Amino acid sequence: MRFNITKLATAAALTLVTTFSAFAQTTYDRRPAQHNAEHKDLLAYQTNINEQIKLKETLDYMDNIFSEEEEPEEDIYVEGWDSQAVNCYTNAVVPDTKVIDVSNFCMPTMGYVTSPYGYRRRFRRMHKGIDLKVQIGDTIRAAFDGKVRLTRNQGRRKGYGLYVIVRHSNGLETVYGHLSKFLVSPDQYVKAGDPIALGGNTGRSTGPHLHFETRYMGYAINPAAIFDFENKTTHTDEFTFNKSSYKDARDYSPAKKRKTSSKALASSKSKAATVKVRKGDSLSKIAKANGTTVDKLCRLNGINRNTTLSVGKSLKVR
Template identity: 50%
Template sequence: MNKFLYFLFFFISFSGFAQAPIDTVDTEKGKMVIYSNRTWKFLLDEEFDGIMNEALFNIIQADTNLNLVQTWNNDVCFSSDRPDMSRLNDTIWLCLVDDLHNEFVAPVPGIVTSRYGYRKGRYHNGIDLNLRTGDTVKAAFSGRVRYAKWNDGGFGNLVIIRHHNGLETFYAHLSKHLVAPDQEVKAGEPIGLGGNTGRSFGAHLHFEVRFYDAPMNPEEVIDFEKKELKDENLLVQKRLFRPGARPSDEEISGESIAAVQARTEAAATRKYYKIRPGDTLSQIAAKSNTTVSRLCKLNGIRPTTLLQVGRQLRVR
């Protein structure tokens, strides 16, 4: 963060006006709107719909067991209907880093102090990492900040980043935010300062890895001792979401990693159309250069089926 942004942060933090947009500022990270209630956010492209990984989104939409709708919302901690991932049909291959977004950085250098799983009568959906109040917390992967505010659910000051690989990471109990909603960040950039806010009994970072709001064990992805990814590939399947569950490194349910990867890549070529008010099957077919009969076959519907606004209709 440059000197201008630091100055702006402290200026807003100690100003006291009624809540209203008071200014927009062009920064090296994009246009930012400033509110008089000591908050700010970056302005998104009007066309942005929250989808960071279109290929993965197409695969998830194709799984009729989930009926998943995920949104981009700066005001709520969870942005989907929090689906039951035990109903996930197939194993999905995720490439955690790629040629364009090829970095991973451990969020803090501290050791693990509490692991994922059942703890003190409730599920601990992340992993706790040791730090001192004021220590820098960094983005694990590149992505876009979806949430950066105080959370009343126990997280305290919380940052959530949605990543290009399809995951979201949570950074909780911070003493300060160093990023704003809708801001693009790169792996390793400072996003907050460690603290002891919310439901916390001592300074630490509560770190979560979530797939469409479903928590998974961060140690499935990251070797926290070596401060590196366990593998650039992650095989996502339903048993990954049971606390402490761990998939085989070699194969899952009798399928090789290569077979899962090939099937995932094939599924990613599917195309979907989001139904809007007033749409008809014939109009959608014309827009998508296909036929009504083909749409019906792909989606298991009839020409007389009532179209639900907001539903994703497969067109390829």
């Protein structure tokens, strides 16, 4: 009886081994086909690396194009660029007149005028800029887009003290003197309104202020010919440099009497009914410049005091 049980157990074990081997062989035979199908599915979901490379090269190329287009023209940053002088155009041929776009601007500081441009009898010399009130540490901003040509320190009691010169894409250069600290370096690109320095009292100065100059190819233009410092804006979107009048200020205030024909007067009144919002404008600034109030501006334009002004948008002021 024991012999028969042993024999039966052995037979059962052999049957089990045979069955398992057959199952394993069948499974193994199916594996390559399943693997190939899964492999094909994976490849189908993969991105073509060659197309990726082509796309990246195209995007990089386009980025370079737009980057170059945004930068100012390089040719204006050649003549006298390495000069350490404020006027590096001493031997240049300067045109008699030149129309300069000053529409994209920023006031270098909101301080009021403490000393105008012009000849100073007391010192027997020409004051080639305009002085604006600042406190030590006040932010000084670039007046227009451009590139820093020079940052220099003339010493504690000499000339401009710490000063910055920026050459702009519209052809002007601006000078910022008596600073306490530089916030930019030579060859650095800046946009109108970018911080470039901190106000100070360095150099030949009797108190904290900003000495601000506007120059065209070395000619020190009266900044008041370009900027309306009282209303913190430019007089017009374009300034025409003229060798015979660049020292003269412009004044468009109502208090100044001008001989104007009735037709021209009517035209100016119609234009004054609306203004275009410029960079740096606020409701209070526009109201002050046009002899009105913020509340009236809001009523005329259907806006409120918290409305964000869009550059280029027209606002009713009358």
